Amino acid sequence: QKEVEQNSGPLSVPEGAIASLNCTYSDRVSQSFFWYRQYSGKSPELIMSIYSNGDKEDGRFTAQLNKASQYVSLLIRDSQPSDSATYLCAVNRGYGQNFVFGPGTRLSVLP
Amino acid sequence: SAVISQKPSRDICQRGTSLTIQCQVDSQVTMMFWYRQQPGQSLTLIATANQGSEATYESGFVIDKFPISRPNLTFSTLTVSNMSPEDSSIYLCSVKLAGVYEQYFGPGTRLTVT
Numbered sequence: 463q464k465e466v467e468q469n470s471g472p473l474s475v476p477e478g479a480i481a482s483l484n485c486t487y488s489d490r491v492s493q494s495f496f497w498y499r500q501y502s503g504k505s506p507e508l509i510m511s512i513y514s515n516g517d518k519e520d521g522r523f524t525a526q527l528n529k530a531s532q533y534v535s536l537l538i539r540d541s542q543p544s545d546s547a548t549y550l551c552a553v554n555r556g557y558g559q560n561f562v563f564g565p566g567t568r569l570s571v572l573p
Numbered sequence: 574s575a576v577i578s579q580k581p582s583r584d585i586c587q588r589g590t591s592l593t594i595q596c597q598v599d600s601q602v603t604m605m606f607w608y609r610q611q612p613g614q615s616l617t618l619i620a621t622a623n624q625g626s627e628a629t630y631e632s633g634f635v636i637d638k639f640p641i642s643r644p645n646l647t648f649s650t651l652t653v654s655n656m657s658p659e660d661s662s663i664y665l666c667s668v669k670l671a672g673v674y675e676q677y678f679g680p681g682t683r684l685t686v687t
Contacts, residue, residue: 559669564615565614
């Protein structure tokens with residue numbers, strides 16, 4: 463089992479819809495979870511971090527964490543074409559500060 | 574966050590040669606990391622650059638191939654040695670600030686080995 467898995471893409475949604483991105487992780491002791499957005503040819507940009515079970519909202523973005531299910535998700539409301547990018551889920555490894563990245567999900571928002 | 578720069582931004586190198594990539598941060602950071610992103614792939618951690626001591630390498634990466642230096646709290650270098658076409662990747666440095674868990678990435682160095 464891979465350490466961090468994400469739903470395979472590409473994911474296409476129409477403009478204005480909700481995009482749902484999912485991530486599961488294998489290490490039960492992981493405590494820190496992050497979502498990065500990476501535009502083609504650019505470096506990853508941090509968009510959300512979450513540490514506690516439940517929801518965390520920031521503008522159009524909502525991160526959801528369920529440690530019992532080892533699951534973290536990112537919802538993008540009112541999706542815009544500018545949201546089209548690859549979204550990377552990152553999880554800290556064990557009790558340390560190193561990250562393990564998932565394979566990424568490519569999102570396309572269609573005008 | 575911090576302002577992170579990398580040099581060079583891109584390079585084309587011949588096999589068998591070495592390239593040193595620099596990462597500079599505008600403020601002191603607690604941790605610096607080097608990642609590789611192969612074409613169409615996600616990020617893989619190469620090593621943690623430790624200030625004043627040897628880097629901590631991940632499984633599959635060795636110091637002879639990827640020597641790393643971190644002489645102070647704002648600067649690190651990664652050398653890709655004896656390059657082969659398989660080393661063609663984007664190399665990214667990231668930093669972690671004191672008191673937070675997030676990592677922030679530099680713009681990356683796109684390396685092509687011919």
